[in-house]
Amino acid sequence: MTDGTVARLRDPLLQRADFADVFLGPWPSLALRELAERPVYLESDGPVPFGEMFELKGEPNGRIRFIGDLAMADRLGAGMTEGEVVVESNLGNEAGLALAGGTIVIEGDVGPRAGAAPLGFKRGMTGGELIVRGSTGPGAGAAMRRGLLVVGKRAGDQTGIGMIAGTVVVFGAAGTDSGLWSKRGTVVALGRITPPPTYVYACTYQPVHLRLLLTRLAARYGLPVRPRHLKGFYRRYSGDMAELGKGEIMTWAAK
Amino acid sequence: MKIRGVFIEDTFAEAFTMRVARIVITARSTRWVRAAASKLTGFATSVIGCKVEAGVERELPASETPDGRPGTSVLLMTMGKDDLAKRLIERIGQTVLTCPTTACYDGLPDAPDRVGVGSALRFFGDGFQMSKVMAGVRYWRIPVMEGEFLVQEKFGMLKGVGGGNFLILARTADAALEAAEAASDAMAAQPGTILPFPGGVVRSGSKVGSRRIKSMIASTNDAYCPTLRAVTKSALPEGVNSVLEIVVNGVDAPSIATSMRAGVDAACRAGVIAISAGNYGGKLGPHHFHLREIMTGVPS
Numbered sequence: 001m002t003d004g005t006v007a008r009l010r011d012p013l014l015q016r017a018d019f020a021d022v023f024l025g026p027w028p029s030l031a032l033r034e035l036a037e038r039p040v041y042l043e044s045d046g047p048v049p050f051g052e053m054f055e056l057k058g059e060p061n062g063r064i065r066f067i068g069d070l071a072m073a074d075r076l077g078a079g080m081t082e083g084e085v086v087v088e089s090n091l092g093n094e095a096g097l098a099l100a101g102g103t104i105v106i107e108g109d110v111g112p113r114a115g116a117a118p119l120g121f122k123r124g125m126t127g128g129e130l131i132v133r134g135s136t137g138p139g140a141g142a143a144m145r146r147g148l149l150v151v152g153k154r155a156g157d158q159t160g161i162g163m164i165a166g167t168v169v170v171f172g173a174a175g176t177d178s179g180l181w182s183k184r185g186t187v188v189a190l191g192r193i194t195p196p197p198t199y200v201y202a203c204t205y206q207p208v209h210l211r212l213l214l215t216r217l218a219a220r221y222g223l224p225v226r227p228r229h230l231k232g233f234y235r236r237y238s239g240d241m242a243e244l245g246k247g248e249i250m251t252w253a254a255k
Numbered sequence: 256m257k258i259r260g261v262f263i264e265d266t267f268a269e270a271f272t273m274r275v276a277r278i279v280i281t282a283r284s285t286r287w288v289r290a291a292a293s294k295l296t297g298f299a300t301s302v303i304g305c306k307v308e309a310g311v312e313r314e315l316p317a318s319e320t321p322d323g324r325p326g327t328s329v330l331l332m333t334m335g336k337d338d339l340a341k342r343l344i345e346r347i348g349q350t351v352l353t354c355p356t357t358a359c360y361d362g363l364p365d366a367p368d369r370v371g372v373g374s375a376l377r378f379f380g381d382g383f384q385m386s387k388v389m390a391g392v393r394y395w396r397i398p399v400m401e402g403e404f405l406v407q408e409k410f411g412m413l414k415g416v417g418g419g420n421f422l423i424l425a426r427t428a429d430a431a432l433e434a435a436e437a438a439s440d441a442m443a444a445q446p447g448t449i450l451p452f453p454g455g456v457v458r459s460g461s462k463v464g465s466r467r468i469k470s471m472i473a474s475t476n477d478a479y480c481p482t483l484r485a486v487t488k489s490a491l492p493e494g495v496n497s498v499l500e501i502v503v504n505g506v507d508a509p510s511i512a513t514s515m516r517a518g519v520d521a522a523c524r525a526g527v528i529a530i531s532a533g534n535y536g537g538k539l540g541p542h543h544f545h546l547r548e549i550m551t552g553v554p555s
Contacts, residue, residue: 146388167387184385208281208358208405209387209396211322216389230323246385 004061004084005032007054009068016043016092020075022050028062028083035060074111077104078118080128093137096130098123099147105131105221112137112156115149125149125166131221138175141168144185152223160187163247169217171224182240182247188213189251190229199239199249206233207250228254256547261523261530262492263546268420268515269534270542273308273332274339275415275506276370277362279315280351281326288314291357292327294350299331300452303461303472307342308332308417308504310449321360322405328362330449332417332504339412340370347406348376352397358405364392366411373406416542417504419511422460422479422531423522428497430526432456435499441521447510448503457500463535476533495528508542516549 018041027035036051050056054066062083070076071090078097087095090108096115114136117124124144131150132140138156141149144166151159151168157175160168163185170178174193179185187193188210211230218225229252237249256263278295282288292311299309312328320326331346333339351359359372373395377384380397386408387394393408423438425431439455442448450456460479465471477483478490479498491498501518505511519530532546547553 148389186385186387203402205402207396207403208322208324209394209403211324212358212394212405213387213389215321215323220390 003058004063004065005035005056005058007050007056007064007066009066009070010053010055012069013053013072015045016072016074017041017053018043018074019050020078020097023077023080023083023085026082027080028060030060032056032058032060071108071111077102077130080104090134094118095132096125096128099125099128099130101128103129103131105133107133109134109153110136110140113139113142115140115144115147116142117144117162123164131223133223135172141166141185144168150217150221150223154191160185163187167213169213179247179249180240181243183244184246186247187249188234189249191252193249193251195237195249195251196240198242199237200241202236202238202248204233204235204253206231207236210234210250228252256550258520258523258530258550261527263519263550264529264531265545265547266532267534267537267546268418268532268544269537269540270416270418270420270508270511270544271334271540272542273302273334273415273417273504274336275330275332275363275413275504276339276343276410277312277506278329278331278343278347278351278410279320279326279360279362280329281315281320281322281324281358281360282354283324283356285314285325287354287356288325288327291351291354292329294354295329295331295346296451297350299346300457302332302334302417306333306338307346308449308451309346310451310504312449313444313446322358324358330415330504330506332415332449332451336368336370336412340372343370343372343410344375347372348379352376352379352399352404352406355401359407361407361410363411363413366413368412369409370412371408372410373408376406413506415504415506416508416511418540419503419505419515419542419544420460420533421501421515421519421522421546422533423499423501423527424479424492424495424529424531425497425499425527426494427526430524431497431499434522434524434527435501437524438501438518438522442501442503442514442518445510445514445517447507448505448514450501450503452502455501457502460498460500460533463539490531492529500533508544511542512544512549515544515546519546519550 039047074092081101093111125147133152135154141160154172155170159178163182165184179187234250296309315326377395435456460476461473465474
């Protein structure tokens, strides 16, 4: 397998840009020319072809790597169903919005609502893996239904709010109201977290599925999983009791 | 043909196509891995009486298991697809789910045939069970008094081979046992195979059917019983006073051939007169393991 496509930003992005259409549908099967024709909507200048903003090189094999500062790029990977997208910089708002499949790896920070449901919709992520090595803004993973969201550093307020199911792993501190109104979702907090008052402490134990998950995250993405995360104990809180109550927040505890 | 003075008969072992699943068990320590594996593979010597044949393939270091804990790999084999699903559910449910700290994973992830195991065992959770999908694979978290039992939803199933065998014909019972122990030790290290009988050794080799009771599927292999030499059509060479059999099952025929080669070689030692093999004239089983061919690598 080759390294895939490299997309290098031609000029600095000085206005917000909406990438929602770039990775819709079966994009891995597109030729590079076809992918280059997909529109990016600039806030001031309107639609421009993806290929005009980025120099595209390499083999289109379902893997694309972005080079250049994309802090103003919004909704990258929205609704994506397959393939692998790697962003070497920070990324804007609503990254991986309603992600359905495939993998998005962001080396930097992202803005609000990564992996969340589009505003006015009930379901956020329904599959795939959204890996943010940096921090996330508020509302990451809101209303997610399936899939995995990993935050390498700090997660903003209301992370995983209204989760229907799925898993959020936060390596750093998690903001207030994380997991609020969750039905069946799992929020794993390796750093500091204050579970909402509608969660109830259940027990402290060693969940094997977290060993499995964290072992895989270390091997697949090189995330900073420490032996203490694998061998340690976790406090399990059940909630949100104001909802179905089948969700959980699992917080790492030394013992 | 002789190996270190032991005559290798010009015959073959006749084996059958079976269905095989590989189960990976992990636990907090080797003690509990072995406890679960021992129960899982208990009473599983022959499909004739146990409905299933099972054994430990090998112990796995923590670095080779999905969750980074000590583990073991077990092969479980039946004659049919449906049987395999039933036996997996029964046995994992009664022996692995019940054992402290264990988790249970599929060891044949690339096998296209899948049988539901966790999908059935989850009902023990009485509605409190949770599922998690990781890398496209669904797992079930079943709450138990100790904590949680984690089991993969589906297990892979392959066509394997059961009934590879050879017979150790020895001058004394001690010599036969020593040779069988050496063979069993040599074969235990072979990947893709199991020795389903106690210690890998069978003292009661059988023939098809019975001389007296029509309903019996199998009865003692009188041709190889030293005590019957004078009263039956014996197959024993002169000087043989004890015979032990090694039975080997595996994921495929080459694995069994490799294992048999190691076993026969180890069994060729002082006190052993000949090595033979059990077959039914070649009419029942599609897999024929010719002893001389296995030992020389040349078709006989």
